[in-house]
Structures are given as C-alpha cells and as structure tokens.
Amino acid sequence: MVSFVLIVLISLVFSGIVIRTKSIASGRKGPGIWQPMKDIFKLFKKGAVYSETTSIIFQIAPSIYFASVLMAIMVIPLGNSKGLISFAGDFVFFAYVLAVGKFFNIISALDTGSSFEGMGASREALFSMLAEPAFFILMGSLGLLTGYTSFHEIFMAFHFGSYVSYALGVIATFILIMICMIENSRMPVDDPKTHLELTMIHEVMILDNSGFDLGLIMHTINLKFAMYGALIANMFLGDAPMYLTIPLFLSIQVLFAVVVGILESFSARFRMNHNAQFILVLSSLSLLMFFGVLMVLGKFN
Amino acid sequence: MTNILLIVFTISLLYFAIANRLMTYVKILTLQGVILFGVAFIELRELNLLNLIFILLETIIVKALAIPMFMRYVIKKNNITREAEPFVPNFVSLILVTIIIIVTFIISNVINDPHLHKIYFVTALSALFSGLYFISSRKKIITHVICYVVIENGVFILSLAVGNEMPLLINLGVLLDVFVSVFLLGIFINKVGDVTSDGDVAELSKLKD
Amino acid sequence: MGYLVSFIGILFASLLLIGWVDNKRKGTVAIIATLMISALSSIIAIKTLAGQTFTLLLKGSLVTGTVSLVVDPLSAWFILLINFTAITGVVYGAKYMQAYLNKPSGFTLHWISYLLAHAGLLVVCAAQNALVFLMAWEVMVLSAFFLVIFENHKTKTLRAGINYLIQSHIAIVVLTIAFIWVSSVTGSFSFTAIPEFVSNQKPLYSFLLMLLFFVGFGIKAGFVPFHTWLPHAHPAAPSHVSGVMSGILIKIGIYGILRMILLIDINYLATGYFILFVSVITGVYGVMLALIQHNLKKLLAYHSIENIGIIGIGIGLGCIGMGTASPVLTWLGFAGALLHTLNHSLFKSLLFYGAGNIHQGTSTMNVERLGGLIKQMPHTAILFLIAALAICGLPPFNGFISEFIVYQGLFHGILTYPFPYMLLLIVALFGLVLIGGLAIFCFTKAFGAVFLGVQRQRPLIGPKESSLQKLIPMYMVVGAILAIGIFPQVFISVLNLPVGQFTGHLGASADAVQPHSIQVLNHLGFYSGALLLIVAAIFLYRSRRQQVSVCSYSATWGCGYVAPTAKMQYTASSFIRNYRKLAEPLLSLQKFKKDVVGVFPVKAGHTIHPQDKVEELLINWPLHKFRVFMFKLSFLQNGRLQFYILYGMAFIMLLVGVPFIIYLIRFFVNFLNTI
C-alpha cells in the first residue's frame, strides 16, 4: 500500500527531475520540476483528433496501457511492507500484466494504419520481447539466491547475503536500469528528444494519439520509471524500519532520475540494428549473474 | 557306349554354339533326339513293351521327328530369315559353352555320390545351362523354342542319370509338358508372326515399366 | 455395458441417417449425434471425476484377447475436453459447410468421418488393449484424413492429406513395434502387460520402449522434428476441422505420452529431461516459424506446435518431479500440462474458427492482403483478439493460469535442485519466456495485419460478419476461456484427480501435495478482475471527459504527406522484418527479388516464402535421394525375355556357385597347407 502511494507520488515529479538534470547538464535554465505534469494535465483537459482508420482498439488501448502499469505497481513492495498484491511468483504476474499493456499499445499503433507507427510498433515488440528473458533470469537468480519467488520475500531476504551479493546487486541494478530504459525506449536504445523517424520507437508509436489518451500515455511512462526505480530501490532497502525506508526510497528514486538524466545528456543513441545485440547482451549478463549466484551458493564447483 | 553318345550330345551343344542357320539348329535337335533314344534304350534295364513304347514315343517320335518338323513348318510359314542372328559372336558363345561344360564337370567331380553317373550329370547340366545361355543370347523367338527343347533334352538325360526310374506317370507328365509347351509356343510364334514383321524378340519388349 | 451398446447404436444409426438425408440436413444430424455421443461419454467421465472409475471387460475375439475399457481420471479429463471442442466444432462446421453446398459430393464422407473421428478419439481414451487401441487410433487417423481432404479436387489439399496420412502411418508403425515388443516379452496385448515388461526388463530397454512410444505419440502431437505434417494439414482442411484437429486430435498424442508415463515406471529423471529438452526446442522452433508465416492458418498451425512445446515442458517437469520424488514439482508439472492442454484446445479452436470466418468473409488467408476487418466483422475481431491474448498467456485469460503453473514449477525446480540438473531448467525458463515474447510479437502482427488499419489490397468480395450459428460456438469457447481465467480454482480442484494418478506414484494424494503457492490462483482471478475494473473505470472517466471536450476525426497523420494509400501502411512482413533479419541463420526462406533498375524503372517486386528447415533436412532431402536411387534401379522389368530368363539362371548360379567357390578356396588353402 505504502509503496503504491509512494510510487504514484514520485511518478509525478520523476520526469521533471530528469528534464531538470538534463537542462542543468546542458547549461540551460530548463523548465521546473512540475512542468511535465502540468503538460499532462493540460492534455487531460484537451479535446482529441482521431484518425478515421482507427477503431475501438485505438480508443481503449491507452486506458489498458495505463491500467496495466498501475496493476504492475501494486505488486511492488516497499522494504518490509508488502505490495497490495504479493504472492509466490508474483513477478510473473508483474511481467505479464505489463505485457498486456504493451500488447494493446502495439496494436493501437497498428490500428492507425500509418506508415510510421507500424515501424515503431514492430521495434517496440521486438525489443521488449528480447528484454523479457533478461528480467526473468534476473528474478530467477535472485530467487535462487534467496530461496523465494515473490518480490517482497526476495528483497527482504536479499540484503543479508554475503559481500558478493552486493556485487550481484550492482549487476542487478544495472540490468534493471537498462531494462527500464528499454521499456521506456530511452537513451541508449532510443532518443525521445528528437521526433518522428529519428525516434524510432516509442514517440513514433503515439503519433496519432492526442488529448486525454496522449496524457495517459505520457503519465504511464512516468509511472513505469517510478516503478523500476522502486524495484531498484527495494534491492537496497531490506527490512529497515519504515522511518528509514521511506526517505531512503525517495532518495534512491531521485538518484535514479538524476542518473537517467545524466545518461541521456552524455550518451548517444545506438544505431537501430545494434539495439538487438545490446539487449541480448543484457540476457547474457543476467545469465552471468545466475552463475554468480550459483557460486555464492556453492552449488557450482 | 552310352558315354560316347553322351559326349556326342555334349559336342552337339558346342556345335549349336557356333551354328549360324536355323535349319542347323533343327538338325541338331533331330540328332539329339536320336542320341537320347540310344541312351535310353541302352539304359533300359528290363525290356518290357510299355517302357519301349514310351521311350520310342518320347524320343524318336516327339523329339527327333515331330518337333523338328513342326519347327521347319513354323519357319517356313512365317518365312523367318535363315540366319540365327545371335547377340554375341559365335566365338564368344563357344568359349562360354565350353566354360559351362568345364564348370559342370568340376562340380560333378566335387560331388562324390556313389549312385550318380557323373557323365550324365555333366551332360544334363551343361545342356540346361547352355540352353539358358542360348535363349538369352539369341534374337529370334523360334530359337527360344529350340533352345527350350535343348533344355528339355538335358532334363531327360538328367532323369536317366537318376539311378531309379521315375514312375511312368511322371514321364507322361514330362511328355505332355514338352509336347504341349512346344506346340503352344509354336502356335504363338505364328500369332506373333501376324503382328510382328520378323520373329524378332525386340518386337516383343513393349510390356515394360 | 449398456453405455457401450447405446454408444455404438447411436453411432451407427447416425451414420446411416447421414447417408440418407440430403446435404443441407447432414450437418444437423451430425450435431445431434455428436451431442448424444458427447453426453453419453461425458456422463461416464463426470462420474469418474466424481470418484467412481468406470471399467468394462469385453470378451474380445481370438485375436485381441480380453478387451478392457477403463475410464480413469486422466481419460475422463481428456474425454471432457474432446467432447467440448467436438461440440463447438460440429456446431460451427454445420454452418461453415453450408458454403460448399454447390460442391456435389463429399458431404456424407465428411460428416461420417467427423463422427467416426470423435468416436475414435473417445475409444482411444478408454481402450486398454493394444490391438483395440491401434484400431481405434487408425480409425481416428483415417477419418481425420478424410476430414482434411474435403476439398479434394485440389491437388494441394490431397498432397497435404497424403503427407498427413503417411506420417500418421509412420507413427502407428512405431507404436506397433513398441506394442509388439511388449507382447513378445509378456505375451499379452493388455496395457497391464507394460508394467510387467518394465519390471522384467533392463532399465535401458524400458527407456527405449518409452522412447518408441514417445516418438509414436510425438508424431501425432507434433513435437519437433516430427511436426512437419501439421503446417500442411491445417491450412488444407476446412476451418472447423483445423480447429478440431489442432484442438483435440494432436492432444491425443499428449494423452498417449501421459498414459505411457503412468505405465512405464522407469528412471523418470532421464525421461523428464529428455522430454523437457525436446519440448523447449519444439516450443521455440514452433513460434519462431509461426512468426514468419503469411498464411494465417499456417501461422496458427505453427502456434499449435509451440503450445505442444509448452505442454511438453510441463510434462517434463512432472517427470523430473517423479524422478526426484518431489510431489510438489510433479503436481505443478502435470497440472500445468493438463490445464494447458485444455486451454490450448479452447483458444486454438477459437482462433481457427475465427480464421474460418475470415476465410469465408474474404476468401483469402494471406495476411498481406487483409486489413481493417474489425470494421466489417467486429464480433470475429473481438473473439480473435480474446483468443490471441489467451494464447499469449496474458491475464485475465486462461492461458496465463496454465503458464503461471508451469512457471511455478520451473522456479520451484530451479530453487530446489542441485547444479547440473537445474541448468536445463534455466534453459527451459529462457525458452518459455522467449516463447511468450515471440507469441506476443506474432499475435500483434496477426491481429494488427488482419483486423486493423485498412485493407491492403482491394477486397475480392466485400467482407461481412459471419452468421449467428458460427458465432455462438465461438462465444461458448470464450465463456470457457474467461471461466478458467477468472475462476481457476474450480478447474484446479477437478485437476487434482488426474494429477493424483501421477503423484500417486510417490504415494501422495494430489490435494495433499498441492503446493501452497497454488492457493494464490484463487486470488489471481480476483486480480485479473481488478485489472478489468480499473480499465473500465479509466475508460469511463475518459469518455466522460470526451463529452465535455471537443473531438474530431481526420486522416491518419502522415507527417505532412497528403496522399497516403493503403499500400503505404506497415505490412505484416515489414512488421517482423527486424526479427527476420535477426533469426535468418536459423530459418530457411525462399526469396524472389526484382530490384528497381534503370532511369524509367519497370515493375519491381520482392516476395519471401518461409520454408521449414527441419522438413527440408529430415523429410525432403532423404526422400528425394531415396527416390532417385529407386529410379536408378528400374531397369529390371525391361520387357526383354532373355533378361527374365537370365534372372532365374543368375539366381540359381549364385546359390550354387557361391558355396562352390567358397569350397574351391578352402580346397586351395588346404592344398597350400599340404605343401
């Protein structure tokens, strides 16, 4: 419950922080922290223009996308307080619920019958498909390390590993950050700053969305960021008491946002056809982590 | 005495190998028929009438007279050219027949069976195999029939080679076999002569897969 | 006994009736007959699942010996799912076939085969005698063959049918050998002889026997590399037949494998790992090829292969569980497999029915031609979408439940097993995730290309929504899908009996060992429901907003390009292009490319035909070589009398000569020795 509220709260300012970081990094006096939310609320109020080729799918997809992310967020715990939904193997549920949103996002892009959005959809589908094994093997190895299969238990137990577990934690963090970037189609994979055929994935998928739907999608991205941030945060929380957990959580989220901002301002986008390899590298990295875990547990000798 | 006759028979095979004319073949058949009669007659243990009649019937009447005459008639009727036209040169066939004879000879020597006249055995087998060889090396259909008769002669000798006579019934069967099959074949040669120009086997290789 | 008599009575009565009535009514007769047969068998099955096992001993003939028909929970489970899909299939098909009324013949054959196939399937589930089993099996195979070749004036269809027939025949030959082996050791054709065999023979032999059975049933089920008949047969068949085949006919192979696992009590660990390995390959390969297909039904056929892979992973896990005496893993594995069998039979038949609607609406199956159908056939579109979500294993539908159980099993295995064993499990996990991702990829492509956007080529005939009789069975299936998705616990509790047969090997009853983690399934439905609610809430709020704010419609934003055409939108093959580039080394594609050349370029084009690499390597190539070799030998019957005589002569001479030559050699050797 706590985690849900916190994540939703942090999502309000997340992209604000990112943009702020970027503007500072590029020496501009950028917009305020709240600017993105203001835009989104304006979008909520606006009317919309729909393509004639679209159907009910296009109308309902953003809502489902948003709902799926909310649902996924409910699974995420905070320190020693469970998420709203928590059971053995809940991260399977987590991944699949996100997949529902993705599914509709993709077909809504196809619904417009545009020559651009299909391209974005195709890439979104491919990259998220390639990213999924990394996530599952990561969770699998964490589960193997701790002996549990639900976020809450895993993260509770994770902190008390040996020192090697910190190394593992670092790898895990890196993988999670990368997955997050891929899922939100941000920097190393895609560049949100530019538009149309330059931003090949996400922005091009939502070319035809406008008004309320666009707002929903925008905020969904914020929520996703916050969600992954929460995952990363959880890896370092353990079951510290609540009065420690919450500030720690918030600071980690902010840190994550800053990191994202810095990453975006100081790195360049890959060429599209390099992305696939890059994402597969993540999977192999997670496999590496898996073997690391095996070593830690002494099962591998 | 029998040995001489049988050797003559074997030589007739060699002659068959190098002969060129169909008429020569027919003559050879007659000769063989006579030889068979001689051999059978000498072989005959107790000379009762029935056996004699039978031998006469089978050798002289059928093998030495009826069949050759019939063959002549067929050749005339279908005005088949008088050349035998073998696939392989006579020289080769001569060698092959000789080899056949030698091999059968060796085989018969390998077998050490008390109650078996080797010479009969050799003659019979060589007649059989050279007959088969002639069939597969000659072009004309009529030659096939003639060679078939040669094989039959070999079989006859073999049945003599068997120490004990067969029951009469069986010999009758053989007779019927020779008689019917030869005449049947002859009739068919006439039929074939109707459809094909010259009695050439090449005409009769339509049915194939 | 009464059941059997009435079963046979109904069957033959309806067969005669079908032969009698005219083409329009044959379908109706078939529906009634199927309903009666299903009712009859379902009663038995339900009784069995209620706890009383149905056993029937027939005297049999001098050949078969005693024939025992037994319906245990496993059979009952399969009988029920067979009946459901058979019913939906016949109701759908009765309407579907109306389109062929102009085709004079074949209706009688078709419907008779349908009933026979259904009956055969049911008997296969119950027969416990090798010969009867094989007979029922072949009846099923042959009638399925006649179902496939309904459009038999097309050479292509006939070829596909024969392909299916021959591969099924190979399957039955393998099974026959296996049964022969058993009976030659034990002297009995009863299934009870198989455990006897296992107890008497070396473990290795038992494993080989299991292997034989696996191959035999695997061909039916479509495990790679025995899958090659599937992608040909399904597109060739009428859609309801494809639905039934993919839904239940290939499942009978799964049934066979499960039955043999029950009977052949061997080192389950090896079997488990073997099955797991094959299944992972099957699943990944199936979906990889599904992705590159243009023909919708072929795409669905490859997805059947993929799902068989998932089921197989479940079975493999279960076997591993039995091998390591872990009731929990056994439960998870087999429960996942059985539930996914049911689920797949549901959504795959639904997908094929949808494909049937599309085919009769547009008379094409090529996804490159279709598009925008959601406007003309909304029902079909929604049904297809639901089925697609279900087959991708997404909540709140049934596919998610079974895949979730399998995931549970995998993680349980990974967490509890020592190092070398768990490696394959992590591979399986990788595979399963990949399958899920690719499936989503594939069905976004399929749904998007078929139903969304605008039609890419001018419609051959104006597509229109199918009639109610075709939609009703589809909605029935959707009902079942949602039921399993939202209230899984009901089905889980039913599953406990069949799964109990497997856990029984470990002396543990199913509901006892049913892992605690499964309790969550009770909540999963609730969570899925919650998802739906949230969506509904947001959507409502959104539409309220729409009222106050102004909404307008215009053309799709073409980045300033003013004259967009339907051809410009993303096609199915361009949608998967990135993937194709990635996976090219593993696939085999026929490409025909004509580039744009010259100052005034003429018409250029580019077509790609996906081939099946396994088929090329394992079937086509050896077959070609074999035929060439055979053809070389066809000089024997050359019509030359001399040769015919020579054959005899040569035969005799060889038989006489070879020993003689040997004799001579020996003689010569002795001679040398004497010197």
Next chain:
Amino acid sequence: MIIPYLTGSILIAGALFFNQKKLVSKLLVVTFLIMQWGFTVFEIMHKGATTYDYFSTDALAVLLLVTLSIISIPALTHSYEYIYKEKDNPRARGIYYGAMVLLIMSLTAAYLSSHIAVTWIFVEITTLSASALIFHRRNAGSIEATWKYVFVSSISLVFVFIGILFLSIALGKGHEEGMFYEELMVLSPGLNTFWLKMAFIFIFSGYTAKLGLVPMYTAGIDAKDKAPTPAAALFSSVLMNVGFVGFFRFYKVVANTSIHPWTNHVVMIAAFLSIFVATVYMLKVKNIKRMLAYSSIEHMGLIMLGLVAGGIGYYAALLHLILHSFAKSALFLQIGHLYKTFKTKNIYSIGNYFKFNVPGAVFLLLAFIVVTAMPPSGLFISEFYIFKAMFEGGYLFLLIPVLILLTMIIWSLGKNILKMVFIPPVGFDESKVEPVNSLETFSQYLLLGLVIYLGINPPQVFVDLLHEAVQNLTF
C-alpha cells in the same frame, strides 16, 4: 470323388469350348460352380481322407480350396458382364470360359495332390489354361504377355522338374514311393543334404514364377496386366496360392532337416528382394493393374518373410495368404469396373471416380485401407503377427528396411488411388460413361468384409485349420 470332379469339369470345359449359345454357356458355368461347391463341401466333410493315394485333403488344401471356391463365384459370374461388354465373339467366349473352368479345376487338383510330381503336373496345366486366358484379347500386348508368361512358366517348371529329379537322387534307390509328401517328411532327415539343397534351390526358383517372387516374378506382372480382370483376379490370388502350395509342401519337408536355416536364408533373400523390387516399381508405374500386380509381389514377399521368421510367423503367413487372396481379387474385380468407366488403365487419365460410380469409389478407398494393411483391415493382424515373428526371430535388421519400403508403397498407392478417386481427369468426356451394375460391387464388398471379419474376429474352426496346416513347423 476327385475323378468324377476332374472328368466332369473337363467335360464342361469342352462343352463350353464348343458351345456357341450364351444361355447354354451360362447354364454350364452355373453347373460347374455347383459342382465345384459340391466337391468342396465333400472334401471338407472327408477332411484327412486320401483318394487314389495321389490326392489327400489336409488342412492347407481345405483352406485354399474354400478360398478358391469363394473367389471363383464372383470371378465367373462377373465374367458375363465383362465379356458381353466387349465385342461379343462366341469363339472367344468359349475359349475363355473353357480356360477358366480348366484353370479352376487344375488349381483344385494341385491343392489336393499329395504327390510332389502330381502337383507339378497340375501346375503345368494351370500355365496352359492361364495362357489361353491372357491371350483372350488377341492384340499385340496380350500376345506378348502370353508369350512371356508361357515361356517363363515353362522354364521355371523345368526348374521344378529338375528339382524333383535331384530330390529323387537324394532319395536314392528303393524309394519309388518316396515322392509322397508324407513319405518325404519321414525320410527327409536322413537324406543327403547336398542333393536336398540342390532340389530346394531348383524347386524354389521354379515355383517363384507362380508365387510371384524374385527371380521369376517377371512374366506374372504382364499376365495380370493383360488378362481380363476376372482372370487377373484369379491370377493375383489363387494362382499365386498354387505356387505357394507347391513351395510350402516341400518347405515343410526340408523344414525338419538340418538345412532348414540355410533354406530360410535363401527364402529370406528372395523375399526381401521381392519387396524391394515391388517398391521400386510401385513408385514408378502409372498403370493401375500393374501397380496392383506389384503390390501382390510385395505381399508374397511378406508372406515368405513370415515363413522365414518362424514361430507365429507360419500361422501369420498362411493367414496373410488367404486374406490377401480375398482382398486382391476384390480389388482386381473393381479395376474391371474402373476400366469399363474410363476405358483405360493409365492413372493419368483416370480420375474423379466418385462422380461416376460412388459405391465403386468408396470401395476403392476401403480397399486401399485394407490392402495396405491399416487397421481395422484383417491384413493388419497378419502383418502384425509377421512383424512380431520377425521381431522375436531376431530379424530386426530386416524388419526396419521392410517397414520403410512398405511405407513408401503405401505412399505411392495412396497417392494414385486418391488421384483416381478424387482429382478430375484431363480431357475426358463424361458423355459416354456407362453405369456400373452396383450388384457386382456388392460382392466385392462382401469379399472385403470377409477379410476384415476373418482378420479381427476369426471363427474357431478357421484358426484351428490354420494351426493344423502349420503344426509340423513349430520352432
């Protein structure tokens, strides 16, 4: 009772030969059938009896005699239809029916004969009567087929005779009565194995012509192709059985000698080669009759493999022989209808049979299932047993290639039959298609039903007869 039967049938044959009237010939044929059946029943009654010490009725004889009598009914009655649809020529008809009667008579006698040479004589007569039947059409093709058949058969029978001579050499002096099968069974263990081997080689190679095995199967194909279909039905079933009888009785003789393993090897080679050759040509030929002829070759190969394998294989071989006779004769009779519909035997120009003759087309489909030994065909049971026997006899190395070949055969046969049944032919005018009397198809259905019934649920007496026929071969 045999002498009256022989004389009677010879008289009837003669009468048929000279008679010119349709009605009379019909009556004669019917009387012959009645006589045939009367004789059959009589023999069944007096099973085990020996008449004129050259004929004895053992289980094998009874089985094959009944098979013959059953098949001869449709073969003879359908001949009517067949002949009259041809340009009706009383002369040809006379010869045809006379030959048919002679053929059936000689087959009967050959089955019954208990003396190796008597069998041989009657087999010889079958050759002659068969040649008359093949010649019936009197065109180039039939002349060629007849020529080849007569010639190859005569040669092969010479082989058989030579074999018999070798056998008598083996017997040596003082065994004039040794040529009776019972005698041989008793004497054979003590005989000189060399001559026994020679005898076996020649007798086996000789009978392969009738039996339809490598090496001498060749002429039989042309005969079955060119003969009128009722005759072909007899050729591919009961005429092959006569070869089997001749071989099998002698095989039983050598089976209880020391050369039994050797003979098994010889037979095995021939059998496998036959199946192989059959496969080669079934993949190639486009003439449906020839294709079926080759399929008979394949089945004979299987039967021989059953004998080779031993054990239950002996039983299975006989079962397969009988069931195959029914199935294949029915199929050939159906081909007659097919030919009548399309006026050709070439598969390319036959097609969409379903449209012209529904019962016939359905029959073809069923017959395909039955003849390729798919369950529930009775042949499946026999093949099942044969494979079982090979498996148990340690012939696995042979079983696997055989199974592969059989699969190819099924593929080819299925491809062609389905093409004929379904795919419309090119350039075929459907105007002058004459309807087929479905009553005849009915009798073919009966034969198929017999195959399935005898296979799946054999009556006790049938099984007992089979077991009795192979009782001395139990090892």
